[in-house]
Amino acid sequence: MILRIGLDFDNTIANYDLAFFKVAELLDLKTTATTKSEVKKDLLSRESGDLLWQKVQGLTYGRYIHLAELYSGLLEFVFRARSLGHQLFIVSHKTEFGHFDESLTPLRTAALQWLYSKRIVGDLPAQIKPHEIYFCQTQDEKILKINDLKLDVFVDDLEEVFNNQLLSLSVRRILFSAISEVKSEYECHFSWREISQATLGDISADQVSFVLKNVWPNFDVDSVQRVEGGGNSRIFKVATRDCDLALKIYPDLASDGRPRRINEWMALSLMHEAKMQTPKPFATDEDLNWSLIEWFNGKAVDGSDQARLKQAVDFTRALTKVSSAKRTDTSFGFATEACLTPIDVEHQIFNRLGYFKGVDDSDLQKFLEQVLMPMFNDSVKDARRLLKDGYERQLGTEMRILSPSDFGLHNSIITSANDLVFYDFEYFGWDDPVKVTADFCLHPAMRLDLSSQKYWVGEMRALFAHDFEFELRLKALAPLYAIRWALIILNEFRSDKLKNRLHAQSTIQIDIRAKQVEQLEKAKLMIANLDRSIF
Known part of the structure; x- marks a missing residue:
């Protein structure tokens, strides 16, 4: 069924949170507020607050609209909807000019230019066309236009639009609220990924192919195939005229704000330049939150293979060299959960x-x-006793390493050329090499035997021998890292983490309860089998 879908503009497509703050600052209206609603509340509490708010609002929607951001997932929604043949319209209550804007910036023209700049509007098949955009002088005029267009669905951030008695009862009302705990009598979603799922269903290979051909036409896509098994990101194998690529669709930024895409893109770019054994980065898109990287055919690695363990050591050694060269580079932040x-x-x-x-x-x-709690309490006491003041002292920059933060042979593949290639750098950044060392041994996907763990730890001790406190930190903190891993294993009990699993896999092939029982047993083994003598 072809749907006619309408979208509001302000605070539905355009996210003004940062823009309102910046405009207030430009007007020398100092505020600690960081969202539109907070800025509004702050300004209205001041003398002549109504006038201050109207001035900031008028300037933000007009002269400074370039400061607005696109809501995460919106571009993906538009392109996917167009791939399915749905008709999209933008219907917005927007006057010609803003309040107290001496430049008399035409609000509608500014909004249209912004939509072009964000690729929502344009000539491509994936984009909305200018004649499908309607700006209305009043809310009632907006409602009548929605009815006149015979829309099946309308998405808006204001309940008052849906409460309007003039609105046709046949319109499916979807309330968009970036605040997840909002209660409403209407169908409500806090992200565009959620709206996509609710209206368009799961993303298909055909939809991906359509988007790729519109966004990156130079890759000349032949076919797209879904790859199951990704933990958090969705993976598609993309066959192009010249090579095979892996498309990564990262988790919804509205529910998981960690900058996975940019972390991985920067990491892969750095390591490719250093000629390390990692996939080559080909293309990335901030608004889609997608990246195209090199695809490798190959097989999984046996964690007990001494030669492969040595290659992991060599990879870490190469990382230390890259880290030394980047000590003063501020473009890399801390690793996730550094x-x-x-x-x-x-x-x-x-x-x-x-x-x-x-x-x-x-x-x-x-x-x-x-x-777990008794072991945790004892381990904290032991760590504090061993490290003394060092327990609360930050590691010096000269001792840090740029870490994948999820490093191990489980994130590697043996290629047809018998090369070992490491992948998955979504959590990349600066960290303590002690954490890299402990995580490699403890990661539940690694399943290293005692001999392999001792080999790895011995090699890391030698590699980081210049850090005189390395061994002491490792001994003190390894039990705590084991506890941390036990809790990570138990993520299947967390609803927020289950949402990422649902994003990564088109269908959950398992009984959730059975998986929880399985993970609980693994967590118990993580604690029971910890051999402190290794560290």
Whole structure:
């Protein structure tokens, strides 16, 4: 069924949160507020607040609209909808000029230019056309236009639009709210990825092919194939005229704000330049939150293969050289959940424990209360005793390493040329090499035997011998990293993490409850099998 879908503009397509803050600053209206609603509340509380707010609002929607951002997932929604043949319209209540704007910037012209700049509007098959955009002087005029267009669906951020008695009852009302806890009588979604899923269904290979041909036509796409099994990001194999590529569609930024795409893009660019064994980055798109990288055919790695372990050591050695050359480069941030101060891992464990407080599962709670928490308390005491003041001292920049933060043979592949290629750098950034060392051994996907773990730790001790506190930190913190990994294993009990799994896989092929039971047993083994003598 071909749908006629209407979209509001302000605060539905265009995200003004940062723009309102910046415009207030430009007017010397100092504020600590960071969102539109907070800026509005702050300004209205001041003397002549109504006038201040109207001035900021008028300037933001007009002269400074270039400061607005596109809501995450919106471009993907538009392109996917067009790939399915749906008709899209923008219907906005927008006057000709803004309040107190001495430049008299035409608001509608500014909005249209912004839509062009964000690739929502244009001549491509994937884009909305200018004649499909309607700006209305009043809200009632907007409602009548929605009816006149005979829209099947309309997406707006204001409930008052849906409450308007003039609106046709046949219109499916979708309330867009970037605040997830909003309660409404209407169908409500807090992200465009959610709206896409609710209206367009799961993304298909054909839709991906359509988007790729519109966004990156130079790649000359022949075919697209879905690849199951990604933990968080969706993966598609893209066959082009010249080579095979991997398309990564990263998790929804509205629910997982970590900059996975940019982290991985920067990491791959850096390592490709250093001629390390990683996929070559080909293209990335900020608004889509997609990247195209080199595809490798190959097979999984046996963690007990000593030759492959040595290659992992060599890769880490190469990372230390790259890290040394980038010490003063501020473009790389901290790795995801970096532990540059020993106490950081303690805080991370506390935070992770908080997610399980409300989980109604007696077996889980029994394990946490009777096994994990006692070990956690003892391990913190031991770490503080061993490290003394160093427990709360941040690691010096000269001792840090640019870390994949999810490094191991589980994220590598043996190519047809018998090369070992490492992939998955979504969490890349600066970290303590002690964490890299411990994580490599403890990662549940690695399953290293005792001999392999000892080999790895011995090689890391030698590699980081210049760090005189490396061994002490490793001994003190390894049990805490094991506890942290046990909690990561239990992510299947967290609803927010399950959402990422659903994004990555077109269908969940498993019984969720059975998976939770399985993961609980793995977490128990992580704690029970920890051999402290390795560290």
